Amino acid sequence: MKRLFSFNDLKVRTSLIIVLLFFILALIGGAALGILSLRQNNAALQQIVQYQQAADALNTSLDRYKETQTLLGRALASYAQNVGSQDYTTLSSWVEEGAGVAQSLDGKTGYLLEQARMRLQSSQENFARYENLGSQVPELERGYKRIIQQYHALIANGVTPLMDFLQEGRISEFNSLLNSRVSSLEEDLYTEVMQQTLQQKDIVEGHAQREAKQYALVMQLVSVAMIFSFLIAVLVYWFLNRMVLSPLRRIDDHFSQIAQGNLTEVIDTTSTNEIGVLFKGLGHMQLELQRMVLSVRQGVEQIRLHAGDIYSGTVDLSSRSTNQVSAL
Incomplete structure (x- = not known):
């Protein structure tokens, strides 16, 4: 519809x-x-x-x-x-x-x-x-x-x-x-x-x-x-506050949360104007940051796993070397 x-x-x-x-x-x-x-x-x-x-x-x-x-x-x-x-x-x-x-x-x-x-x-x-x-x-x-x-x-x-x-x-x-x-x-x-x-x-x-x-x-x-002009001025202020100023304050809050490392806050808007495009761009940026952080975390996990394997191999090699020396 x-x-x-x-x-x-x-x-x-x-x-x-x-x-x-x-x-x-x-x-x-x-x-x-x-x-x-x-x-x-x-x-x-x-x-x-x-x-x-x-x-x-x-x-x-x-x-x-x-x-x-x-x-x-x-x-x-x-x-x-x-x-x-x-x-x-x-x-x-x-x-x-x-x-x-x-x-x-x-x-x-x-x-x-x-x-x-x-x-x-x-x-x-x-x-x-x-x-x-x-x-x-x-x-x-x-x-x-x-x-x-x-x-x-x-x-x-x-x-x-x-x-x-x-x-x-x-x-x-x-x-x-x-x-x-x-x-x-x-x-x-x-x-x-x-x-x-x-x-x-x-x-x-x-x-x-x-x-x-x-x-x-x-x-x-x-x-x-x-x-009438005074009423229109009040209406224009209310309109601009709702359409521009309030969304910009929300965007500022979202940027503050992202700067603090909070990438889980939902960024949602129903607007299709320039402010809506800005919200969508902010949401896309947050999603890409989430993917980047996830990729970094996965890389760190892989490094940790491989480092553990290397440590285990090194310990095993050291143990065998000790045993060989004792046998001689």
């Missing part, structure tokens, strides 16, 4: 290779886990950076827009001053419909209006950067599109006509558009921006929570891996 596999049949070289492969796989697994964790962290960090860059571009664009509003207000005040205090009255922060009209802009008003156009251009450039960055953030796609629509509507239907009206001195149309359309467009834009800011905050908090959970999971996996 064929004998089933036993650890005693496992080669020492094979066992060492298995242990080495285990630790290599453990290192590869740990490195893969670390790389995967770093990759996910890097992806989350890049996404957060994209959120921040898009938010910075949008906030800069809105700041430039507010500066445009301020410069338009100053330009309107300068224009009204140029017309003359007798031709207009103020209404709220702007002017009352029906104020007077100047034939041409004075230098200060023209300069302020040109500065407002430059601020508006800067606002549009930053908003174009926001459009480019926002397109890379799928989570904010809906709010991103609404903000783009509201911003372009505000610029095309609000700010640009206001500048044209002021440039042409059409204060009545300027005031009507400002009160009827621009304020509502601004409110819609700021509402969308606020909603996106809250949504972005929720997304970032979600990333932070996922990263915290992932960190906890990695720590748990590392703890389990450390415990």
Whole structure:
């Protein structure tokens, strides 16, 4: 009947290779886990950076827009001053419909209006950067599109006509558009921006929570891996002690017995690996030593027997010689 596999049949070289492969796989697994964790962290960090860059571009664009509003207000005040205090009255922060009209802009008003156009251009450039960055953030796609629509509507239907009206001195149309359309467009834009800011905050908090959970999971996996590695190390020690160290101690004991002249101790093993081969070689050496000692003993016995025969012959010859001498 064929004998089933036993650890005693496992080669020492094979066992060492298995242990080495285990630790290599453990290192590869740990490195893969670390790389995967770093990759996910890097992806989350890049996404957060994209959120921040898009938010910075949008906030800069809105700041430039507010500066445009301020410069338009100053330009309107300068224009009204140029017309003359007798031709207009103020209404709220702007002017009352029906104020007077100047034939041409004075230098200060023209300069302020040109500065407002430059601020508006800067606002549009930053908003174009926001459009480019926002397109890379799928989570904010809906709010991103609404903000783009509201911003372009505000610029095309609000700010640009206001500048044209002021440039042409059409204060009545300027005031009507400002009160009827621009304020509502601004409110819609700021509402969308606020909603996106809250949504972005929720997304970032979600990333932070996922990263915290992932960190906890990695720590748990590392703890389990450390415990598993410790158990494997104990198992490897037990295995090597049983397969290598203990047999080597037995072989040392056998050599000590042989050195003391004890050639009768039984050397037996069921292992077929390198240690088993060593045991078989030791047993063969002991058997050959037994045969050598037996042969020496047999030779000594033969020498003793022959020496006895020689002694008997010598004694007999001496006795006969004595008798012959006495007879003479």
